[in-house]
Amino acid sequence: MRLFTPEAMREADQKAVEMGYPSLLLMEWAGMKAARVYQELFGHRPAVVLAGKGNNGGDGLVLARHLHLAGVPVRVFAAEGQGGDALLARRALEAHGLEIRPLEEAIWNREEVLVDALFGTGLKGPLESFHAGLVERMNASGLPILALDLPSGLPFTPHAQATATVAFAAFKTPHLLHREACGRLFLADIGLPKVLLEREDLPEIATPEGLLPLLPKRPLTAHKGSVGRVGVLGGYRGEGLRYAGAPVLSALGAYRMGAGLVHLVAPEGSPLEPLEAVFHPVQVPALPSMRVEALAVGMGGGPWGREWALKALEARLPTVLDADALHLEVLEAYRKAGVPTVLTPHAGEAGRLLGMSPEEVAKDPLRAAQTLAERTGLTVVLKGNPTVVAQGSRLSVNPTGNPALATGGTGDVLSGVIAALLAAGLSPFDAARLGVYLHGLAGDLLAQERDVGLLAREVAEALPKARRALSESSIPPWRTV
Numbered sequence: 001m002r003l004f005t006p007e008a009m010r011e012a013d014q015k016a017v018e019m020g021y022p023s024l025l026l027m028e029w030a031g032m033k034a035a036r037v038y039q040e041l042f043g044h045r046p047a048v049v050l051a052g053k054g055n056n057g058g059d060g061l062v063l064a065r066h067l068h069l070a071g072v073p074v075r076v077f078a079a080e081g082q083g084g085d086a087l088l089a090r091r092a093l094e095a096h097g098l099e100i101r102p103l104e105e106a107i108w109n110r111e112e113v114l115v116d117a118l119f120g121t122g123l124k125g126p127l128e129s130f131h132a133g134l135v136e137r138m139n140a141s142g143l144p145i146l147a148l149d150l151p152s153g154l155p156f157t158p159h160a161q162a163t164a165t166v167a168f169a170a171f172k173t174p175h176l177l178h179r180e181a182c183g184r185l186f187l188a189d190i191g192l193p194k195v196l197l198e199r200e201d202l203p204e205i206a207t208p209e210g211l212l213p214l215l216p217k218r219p220l221t222a223h224k225g226s227v228g229r230v231g232v233l234g235g236y237r238g239e240g241l242r243y244a245g246a247p248v249l250s251a252l253g254a255y256r257m258g259a260g261l262v263h264l265v266a267p268e269g270s271p272l273e274p275l276e277a278v279f280h281p282v283q284v285p286a287l288p289s290m291r292v293e294a295l296a297v298g299m300g301g302g303p304w305g306r307e308w309a310l311k312a313l314e315a316r317l318p319t320v321l322d323a324d325a326l327h328l329e330v331l332e333a334y335r336k337a338g339v340p341t342v343l344t345p346h347a348g349e350a351g352r353l354l355g356m357s358p359e360e361v362a363k364d365p366l367r368a369a370q371t372l373a374e375r376t377g378l379t380v381v382l383k384g385n386p387t388v389v390a391q392g393s394r395l396s397v398n399p400t401g402n403p404a405l406a407t408g409g410t411g412d413v414l415s416g417v418i419a420a421l422l423a424a425g426l427s428p429f430d431a432a433r434l435g436v437y438l439h440g441l442a443g444d445l446l447a448q449e450r451d452v453g454l455l456a457r458e459v460a461e462a463l464p465k466a467r468r469a470l471s472e473s474s475i476p477p478w479r480t481v
């Protein structure tokens, strides 16, 4: 599945029309499917439809007609000046005798649900005066908001804060970059010919169907040496901050992802955890001899991080570089050595490597991940909401995960997860996108019970459940209608 930009979506619409596909059908399906979602979520609770003058407003007018026909009480406030399909949608609604009042008069009461059909992909800049005020009033109302295609105002501020969003035909960049504004996500097939959605040049959204075939199988004859062994190198003993638990969490992530054996190389005096690991206490960053197929390096190494990473390179094994191992000089050495490498920076670390602020990175994570992948020649996992995986010109955006994962140590767990998948034989890009998806899904499963107060080790412990959820049900984190 591809992640569309508003421009790419417009191109698809235009091509459909050039193919002879009537655009009114797209609008009809969009409004009809959104009305279906409305009824699923709110039953017969009365609706207030707020419609702009463009095609997003047209979708809202179609929805109003379908709700009316289904016996749902509907009041409609619409901007003046529709043309094309939106005007036809307006006339069709009027033909059913529904009154359409000016948008300026929009009011609502406590029983109603707001349908946001003000702006979709056609928004050119931030909302101003009247529309900004309207959206702020909608948000302050405390009523549920069903957004059609996009919460109005995105990707700018202010924007509607939706309870649920029905995306038409495909997800667009703001759906994943501003997930928190969208509420529950629904994806509506509006009948757009499928060929128009096959755009290899656009970033992919990681989906369960796409990832399931990558999940390493465990044959009956499996033993601990055959399913992937991981070496974890990290931790620091000198002055300053000590993240003594970081390598332990990485080891837990690797085991819970299915590693057969984990070797833990850490400074003498480090915690001897987990009990299932093979310990190599060292005086200085060093690479002991161990039979492993992949490494995770740099969790909690502080000033030792660079040395850990350069030592690890001697093994010429697929490697995950995290945290304190993330230095340009290290990345250049890995690129030159041609070792399959995955880096897992967060926005702060990526910013440091790119010479940008963390805010700039977070604003356009797709571009930041791609730039870092191009500059280093390595596979990049840019952690955030959403996490983005980049390699060369390939980009994969991860739809799982939630703010509960924003807690110390979850990144360490992720490094072990990806290393376990590398050890099982996956390519860096596949190990990264599958690992990120399952790690986020583990967080989502835990967040069903509690949305704050997660511990990183619990995320590791939920990985087998996430793996099973992927292989047994393959449910994406949105609903298709």
Ligand SMILES: NC(=O)C1=CN([C@@H]2O[C@H](COP(=O)(O)OP(=O)(O)OC[C@H]3O[C@@H](n4cnc5c(N)ncnc54)[C@H](O)[C@@H]3O)[C@@H](O)[C@H]2O)[C@H](O)CC1
Binding pocket: 009, 013, 026, 027, 030, 052, 053, 054, 055, 056, 057, 058, 059, 118, 119, 120, 121, 122, 123, 124, 125, 126, 127, 128, 131, 148, 149, 150, 168, 169, 170, 192
């Ligand atoms: N394939 C699909 O996904 C389909 C989607 N549909 C819907 O169409 C909208 C996009 O419609 P469009 O008419 O291009 O744009 P909008 O309705 O979002 O708004 C355009 C409208 O707003 C004016 N405008 C732009 N920026 C601003 C601003 N900052 N302030 C005020 N006004 C602004 C602009 O001049 C236009 O008048 C898509 O999201 C779907 O909902 C189709 O229905 C079917 C196919």
Ligand SMILES: [K+]
Binding pocket: 056, 116, 117, 118, 119, 120, 147, 148, 149, 150, 151, 152
């Ligand atoms: K909208």
